[in-house]
Amino acid sequence: MLAKRIIPCLDIRDGRTVKGINFENIRDAGDAVELARIYALQGADELVLLDITATHEKRKTLYELVGRVAAEVNIPFTVGGGISTVEDVGMLLSNGADKISVNSAAVRNKKLIAGIADKYGSQCVVLAIDARQEEGRWIVYLNGGRVHTGIDLYDWAREAEQLGAGEILFTSMDHDGTRDGFALDALRHLSEHVRIPVIASGGAGRMVHFRDVFTHGIADAALAASVFHFGQISIPNLKDYLSSQNISIRPQLK
Amino acid sequence: MKVVIIDYGAGNTRSVQLTLERIGIHARLTDEADEIRAADKVIFPGVGHARSAMDVLRDKKLDTLIPSLRQPVLGICLGMQLLCTQSEEGDTPCLGIFDEQVKLFPASGKVPHMGWNTATASDAALFPAGWYYFVHSYYVPLSSYTVLGCDYITGFAAAIHRDNFYGVQFHPEKSGKTGEVLLTNFLKL
Numbered sequence: 001m002l003a004k005r006i007i008p009c010l011d012i013r014d015g016r017t018v019k020g021i022n023f024e025n026i027r028d029a030g031d032a033v034e035l036a037r038i039y040a041l042q043g044a045d046e047l048v049l050l051d052i053t054a055t056h057e058k059r060k061t062l063y064e065l066v067g068r069v070a071a072e073v074n075i076p077f078t079v080g081g082g083i084s085t086v087e088d089v090g091m092l093l094s095n096g097a098d099k100i101s102v103n104s105a106a107v108r109n110k111k112l113i114a115g116i117a118d119k120y121g122s123q124c125v126v127l128a129i130d131a132r133q134e135e136g137r138w139i140v141y142l143n144g145g146r147v148h149t150g151i152d153l154y155d156w157a158r159e160a161e162q163l164g165a166g167e168i169l170f171t172s173m174d175h176d177g178t179r180d181g182f183a184l185d186a187l188r189h190l191s192e193h194v195r196i197p198v199i200a201s202g203g204a205g206r207m208v209h210f211r212d213v214f215t216h217g218i219a220d221a222a223l224a225a226s227v228f229h230f231g232q233i234s235i236p237n238l239k240d241y242l243s244s245q246n247i248s249i250r251p252q253l254k
Numbered sequence: 255m256k257v258v259i260i261d262y263g264a265g266n267t268r269s270v271q272l273t274l275e276r277i278g279i280h281a282r283l284t285d286e287a288d289e290i291r292a293a294d295k296v297i298f299p300g301v302g303h304a305r306s307a308m309d310v311l312r313d314k315k316l317d318t319l320i321p322s323l324r325q326p327v328l329g330i331c332l333g334m335q336l337l338c339t340q341s342e343e344g345d346t347p348c349l350g351i352f353d354e355q356v357k358l359f360p361a362s363g364k365v366p367h368m369g370w371n372t373a374t375a376s377d378a379a380l381f382p383a384g385w386y387y388f389v390h391s392y393y394v395p396l397s398s399y400t401v402l403g404c405d406y407i408t409g410f411a412a413a414i415h416r417d418n419f420y421g422v423q424f425h426p427e428k429s430g431k432t433g434e435v436l437l438t439n440f441l442k443l
Contacts, residue, residue, distance in 0.1 A: 003371065070268065074431070
């Protein structure tokens, strides 16, 4: 049976992870490669590396990092942050990334998703959407939540699917950072609205939130950052718990 | 041991190469007929569209070379599908080593089939049963060639074998330790 996926997200700046990391036996907590390797060993199903500097001058550092992660890590990983051209994607994939995620640039340039999908296939295109609920509607925001678009979340998700996106990574800005749980109703509606997998993001705080996002939210995957990095939830414990709740997960190899 | 990865611009070759390096094998990327023929093991990867992939294989005259190979050949993902007779993806005639039609998943579930799924063995000595990472919209039906089966919307072949030809629908290079064991087993053939 297809497993629900658990995806830690690493925020990267200048080739280093930015959020605090609380692990035992870690050699260099800021080293993204070391952290990626440990998450893979712990049973993470995929990884997301989000480059939050994303300036043009820093791209070379990112490509080198991607190459080092690809050499060390034996699970799929996605790279996002500042991708605005098909050429950017080519550089990331040729350095060993499995997928890329696009966000603001895909809204501004409707040809971007189709361009990437045509050249490299839909399987490598993750569309990231940040949205917030306003007067009952979910509205898409750009530039890390700073730019309001007026675009409806569900309309944009469906359009992106038609353009060739292979997955939707939906972050609820209303839930992100609250640790009160994921945006379950919106996720369920989104998952029923598109025919491609949906990755839930924003709001993870306790293990029960992951159960709920897979049952009520019917998400295909759940992404979180700080609950993993700060050690509040360990991936092996989370997977044992989800198994006990009859959710299909890939057990860690003992 | 000489291991080559067939280079025909079909994505993910770097991941395959890096995974082989982790298990101690340096594999050359090549589209040279002589080098492929001389290799001990041949890996035939693939991501993308069946028709464009077959076009490139024909341009490079690899469409006649691959079926003539006598050493163990492992097709991965699209590479496995191209070893079959025909694909519904663009109604594309393929290499014809496995007498199978590659089909599109029915619309009753999410397509592509993406993520980790369990493969069960009908010939466990060859490839281990376990969790593997899949990304595909088309599938090879279950048949007498099947050595690993999987279930998503319908039952389908996760791995196939005929003579010196092997195919896996999943990505062993992205399937954690289990994938590395499978690749090691193939290299020992």
